[in-house]
Amino acid sequence: xxxxxxxxxxxxxxxxxxxxxxxxxxxxxxxxxxxxxxxxxxxxxxxxxxxxxxxxxxxxxxxxxxxxxxxxxxxxxxxxxxxxxxxxxxxxxxxxxxxxxxxxxxxxxxxxxxxxxxxxxxxxxxxxxxxxxxxxxxxxxxxxxxxxxxxxxxxxxxxxxxxxxxxxxxxxxxxxxxxxxxxxxxxxxxxxxxxxxxxxxxxxxxxxxxxxxxxxxxxxxxxxxxxxxxxxxxxxxxxxxxxxxxxxxxxxxxxxxxxxxxxxxxxxxxxxxxxxxxxxxxxxxxxxxxxxxxxxxxxxxxxxxxxxxxxxxxxxxxxxxxxxxxxxxxxxxxxxxxxxxxxxxxxxxxxxxxxxxxxxxxxxxxxxxxxxxxxxxxxxxxxxxxxxxxxxxxxxxxxxxxxxxxxxxxxxxxxxxxxxxxxxxxxxxxxxxxxxxxxxxxxxxxxxxxxxxxxxxxxxxxxxxxxxxxxxxxxxxxxxxxxxxxxxxxxxxxxxxxxxxxxxxxxxxxxxxxxxxxxxxxxxxxxxxxxxxxxxxxxxxxxxxxxxxxxxxxxxxxxxxxxxxxxxxxxxxxxxxxxxxx
Amino acid sequence: xxxxxxxxxxxxxxxxxxxxxxxxxxxxxxxxxxxxxxxxxxxxxxxxxxxxxxxxxxxxxxxxxxxxxxxxxxxxxxxxxxxxxxxxxxxxxxxxxxxxxxxxxxxxxxxxxxxxxxxxxxxxxxxxxxxxxxxxxxxxxxxxxxxxxxxxxxxxxxxxxxxxxxxxxxxxxxxxxxxxxxxxxxxxxxxxxxxxxxxxxxxxxxxxxxxxxxxxxxxxxxxxxxxxxxxxxxxxxxxxxxxxxxxxxxxxxxxxxxxxxxxxxxxxxxxxxxxxxxxxxxxxxxxxxxxxxxxxxxxxxxxxxxxxxxxxxxxxxxxxxxxxxxxxxxxxxxxxxxxxxxxxxxxxxxxxxxxxxxxxxxxxxxxxxxxxxxxxxxx
Numbered sequence: 001x002x003x004x005x006x007x008x009x010x011x012x013x014x015x016x017x018x019x020x021x022x023x024x025x026x027x028x029x030x031x032x033x034x035x036x037x038x039x040x041x042x043x044x045x046x047x048x049x050x051x052x053x054x055x056x057x058x059x060x061x062x063x064x065x066x067x068x069x070x071x072x073x074x075x076x077x078x079x080x081x082x083x084x085x086x087x088x089x090x091x092x093x094x095x096x097x098x099x100x101x102x103x104x105x106x107x108x109x110x111x112x113x114x115x116x117x118x119x120x121x122x123x124x125x126x127x128x129x130x131x132x133x134x135x136x137x138x139x140x141x142x143x144x145x146x147x148x149x150x151x152x153x154x155x156x157x158x159x160x161x162x163x164x165x166x167x168x169x170x171x172x173x174x175x176x177x178x179x180x181x182x183x184x185x186x187x188x189x190x191x192x193x194x195x196x197x198x199x200x201x202x203x204x205x206x207x208x209x210x211x212x213x214x215x216x217x218x219x220x221x222x223x224x225x226x227x228x229x230x231x232x233x234x235x236x237x238x239x240x241x242x243x244x245x246x247x248x249x250x251x252x253x254x255x256x257x258x259x260x261x262x263x264x265x266x267x268x269x270x271x272x273x274x275x276x277x278x279x280x281x282x283x284x285x286x287x288x289x290x291x292x293x294x295x296x297x298x299x300x301x302x303x304x305x306x307x308x309x310x311x312x313x314x315x316x317x318x319x320x321x322x323x324x325x326x327x328x329x330x331x332x333x334x335x336x337x338x339x340x341x342x343x344x345x346x347x348x349x350x351x352x353x354x355x356x357x358x359x360x361x362x363x364x365x366x367x368x369x370x371x372x373x374x375x376x377x378x379x380x381x382x383x384x385x386x387x388x389x390x391x392x393x394x395x396x397x398x399x400x401x402x403x404x405x406x407x408x409x410x411x412x413x414x415x416x417x418x419x420x421x422x423x424x425x426x427x428x429x430x431x432x433x434x435x436x437x438x439x440x441x442x443x444x445x446x447x448x449x450x451x452x453x454x455x456x457x458x459x460x461x462x463x464x465x466x467x468x469x470x471x472x473x474x475x476x477x478x479x480x481x482x483x484x485x486x487x488x489x490x491x492x493x494x495x496x497x498x499x500x501x502x503x504x505x506x507x508x509x510x511x512x513x514x515x516x517x518x519x520x521x522x523x524x525x526x527x528x529x530x531x532x533x534x535x536x537x538x539x540x541x542x543x544x545x546x547x548x549x550x551x552x553x554x555x556x557x558x559x560x561x562x563x564x565x566x567x568x569x570x571x572x573x574x575x576x577x578x579x580x581x582x
Numbered sequence: 583x584x585x586x587x588x589x590x591x592x593x594x595x596x597x598x599x600x601x602x603x604x605x606x607x608x609x610x611x612x613x614x615x616x617x618x619x620x621x622x623x624x625x626x627x628x629x630x631x632x633x634x635x636x637x638x639x640x641x642x643x644x645x646x647x648x649x650x651x652x653x654x655x656x657x658x659x660x661x662x663x664x665x666x667x668x669x670x671x672x673x674x675x676x677x678x679x680x681x682x683x684x685x686x687x688x689x690x691x692x693x694x695x696x697x698x699x700x701x702x703x704x705x706x707x708x709x710x711x712x713x714x715x716x717x718x719x720x721x722x723x724x725x726x727x728x729x730x731x732x733x734x735x736x737x738x739x740x741x742x743x744x745x746x747x748x749x750x751x752x753x754x755x756x757x758x759x760x761x762x763x764x765x766x767x768x769x770x771x772x773x774x775x776x777x778x779x780x781x782x783x784x785x786x787x788x789x790x791x792x793x794x795x796x797x798x799x800x801x802x803x804x805x806x807x808x809x810x811x812x813x814x815x816x817x818x819x820x821x822x823x824x825x826x827x828x829x830x831x832x833x834x835x836x837x838x839x840x841x842x843x844x845x846x847x848x849x850x851x852x853x854x855x856x857x858x859x860x861x862x863x864x865x866x867x868x869x870x871x872x873x874x875x876x877x878x879x880x881x882x883x884x885x886x887x888x889x890x891x892x893x894x895x896x897x898x899x900x901x902x903x904x905x906x907x908x909x910x911x912x913x914x915x916x917x918x919x920x921x922x923x924x925x926x927x928x929x930x931x932x933x934x935x936x937x938x939x940x941x942x943x944x945x946x947x948x949x950x951x952x953x954x955x956x957x958x959x960x961x
Binding site for chain 2: 016017018019020476478479481482483484485486487488489492496497500501
């Protein structure tokens with residue numbers, strides 16, 4: 001190697017113009033992003049708290065400050081029944097989902113289970129599919145008069161009733177399982193597999209290693225998953241509305257929704273009081289969890305240095321695969337089939353052959369009923385606009401939080417995760433009061449889709465952040481450091497270097513957020529009005545009035561759109577992964 | 583080319599002080615190396631100059647420009663410091679081609695397309711990547727990527743070049759070639775260059791001057807030979823190259839600049855050259871293995887004016903171009919080097935007074951522990 005010709009560099013250094021935009025430090029933009037993000041998360045909660053301590057609704061003059069709302073709530077026996085049901089439900093959900101999720105995670109990550117990759121993908125379906133569709137699927141198969149209920153209780157003599165908190169808990173557990181699976185898989189991947197190899201070389205058998213090494217090391221992740229799932233279970237609304245109504249069983253969230261919908265006085269303070277209590281509970285649980293896990297390190301999944309040999313399951317290999325597959329069939333694939341079937345028949349009952357009642361009427365109703373038709377259009381528009389807005393905002397906010405010198409950057413990390421602990425129904429109620437309180441722009445926002453969109457954006461913030469932060473952590477800080485050294489400003493570096501490298505995560509966020517917003521029903525439940533209906537909200541409303549077939553058709557339409565968008569998203573991410581990377 | 587001056591730069595993370603009053607001047611056009619073990623603060627120093635780390639105290643100047651002056655709340659953002667930097671990982675942007683990587687600094691300076699093209703071509707020719715402008719980083723070898731990083735750092739004629747362990751990701755052969763190539767390039771360009779490494783061979787081979795750091799404190803600044811031959815303290819002596827470190831007490835002044843010391847353990851006397859020592863003081867002496875000569879017992883006296891210690895050759899190891907002798911002398915372990923194979927047994931160890939460097943700093947009497955030789959070899 002010999003150096004080439006002497007160039008314009010060096011001794012006769014030619015001075016180039018100063019970098020453009022270098023005088024601009026980007027603090028203004030960083031501050032604006034912080035303000036918008038923090039404002040969206042914190043501001044809407046204030047009117048809710050205020051409404052809970054006022055004698056009259058916020059829009060009526062002359063109210064006084066009082067704790068009457070809290071007294072009304074706490075003296076209502078129905079509230080205490082709902083609270084007990086919620087607790088029973090949440091404990092069941094947590095136990096089932098964590099046990100099953102842990103078993104599946106260990107089988108997939110550490111053993112030679114056949115088809116483990118495919119099973120891993122399929123097992124994620126419950127959090128991607130529309131929740132209302134899954135719930136309807138469960139009722140058609142396992143509910144009162146469900147397709148398989150007779151077989152379970154009659155032929156197998158199992159004590160089974162989907163309408164009890166326990167029965168609903170089984171369903172909730174199956175739906176929440178992917179949350180446990182994701183948490184535990186990433187813990188297993190981050191863990192050092194050579195510890196297991198060491199036990200193996202010392203002569204331990206596979207079951208012994210799993211019992212004595214793998215599972216004990218998973219303890220922190222198990223606690224983390226359990227707390228998260230318990231918190232999410234407290235806010236469950238769809239399951240009690242769809243499954244509990246016949247038995248008159250309410251949970252915390254459905255109690256609030258019922259009280260709100262059926263109250264003699266409009267917009268009672270006791271509902272706001274209940275929402276504040278639920279919010280406090282969820283916040284305390286999430287803070288407990290953060291203390292447990294350690295906020296910062298959660299996202300850094302260290303790559304395993306060596307791919308170790310999976311533990312051989314031996315003769316348990318096929319039975320384990322069969323059990324895992326059967327559970328997925330029973331809890332996910334079966335119910336999806338059930339709701340599809342229900343959408344194509346006039347009446348679904350085990351007493352009559354469904355093929356004698358095949359019809360397209362349900363779909364016809366779904367696309368011709370004015371409210372349903374509008375709701376489909378609105379949901380797709382809001383899903384797309386909301387996904388783009390949230391992804392754009394949170395992509396930049398994540399950079400501010402992790403790749404800037406902005407003074408308040410650390411607060412952003414907590415703030416962006418916080419909406420995860422705000423139950424959807426509370427987001428909805430908080431925005432309902434906010435649009436009445438902050439006028440303008442509340443008066444404009446509450447009467448059109450944008451108002452619902454803002455609520456959905458807040459719900460989407462933690463999702464977008466949780467998708468982007470780990471990807472950002474994998475982009476070496478030296479890459480943006482190199483941009484700054486050569487003279488690019490913070491924003492130029494972000495725009496030209498970091499964001500393009502973050503592209504797979506951005507596409508992931510767009511896809512997941514679109515699906516989440518399309519299928520969300522809780523965040524908009526108090527906001528939807530004639531003309532601004534959303535699919536989920538309209539499905540809940542119509543189901544409560546006794547409409548089943550067209551609601552099943554709506555669920556199938558949701559499923560269809562979800563499947564198409566997930567497919568496109570997966571394709572985009574795959575194409576972008578193929579892009580050149582170091 | 584401007585010089586770079588650091589004046590009492592300090593930085594703490596919590597209770598840990600990573601830089602303690604670091605100060606030095608790298609002269610214009612100099613290749614100045616920051617050398618030290620990992621965690622010594624050399625990278626933090628470089629990052630303070632680049633603007634990635636904000637010092638708690640001190641001043642950093644480049645030529646007449648103040649980059650950092652903590653007392654006066656001056657801290658130029660990285661992008662306005664006009665420095666070039668090659669990162670340890672090279673930080674070549676994976677989504678841009680080689681040409682786009684090198685063109686990026688020109689783009690942010692608003693250079694027109696035609697000039698950009700000609701400058702990029704010239705720069706790629708300089709680093710011998712003429713034909714690879716269209717390639718993407720993942721299609722390049724480690725050495726090529728390093729040269730892309732260098733081209734990107736040089737293309738806008740920065741006033742200072744910072745190199746953060748640029749050779750640590752190359753294999754041994756390639757590293758050797760890259761070193762001499764970079765040294766040559768530096769001569770041609772005459773660019774003031776700050777080089778961070780933990781590799782003493784690299785530092786000795788490349789630098790005009792070396793700064794040795796340990797635990798955030800500057801230990802010594804000097805030309806490579808000076809650092810090697812006259813280490814300022816025990817840390818520098820043992821960190822750079824191999825060294826026998828002996829503890830002793832000053833017993834006698836023979837003449838001006840010449841003293842006799844009594845070695846701990848062995849009890850033998852050793853004559854050394856030193857500026858001024860006080861009788862009764864304790865001292866630490868550093869002797870490089872290659873300055874020890876071995877002779878069959880009794881023949882050492884033939885070397886005039888040299889110290890001769892009687893010892894035992896316990897073991898020898900063949901290292902290819904030389905032998906390494908493991909010796910013991912009155913309870914002290916010593917290591918020597920030479921070109922001759924010798925039989926283990928009694929030997930005379932000849933130590934020229936010039937080869938004994940009396941180190942500054944306190945030299946506490948080390949409590950002898952069983953199994954721990956007094957004259958420990960560190961390298």
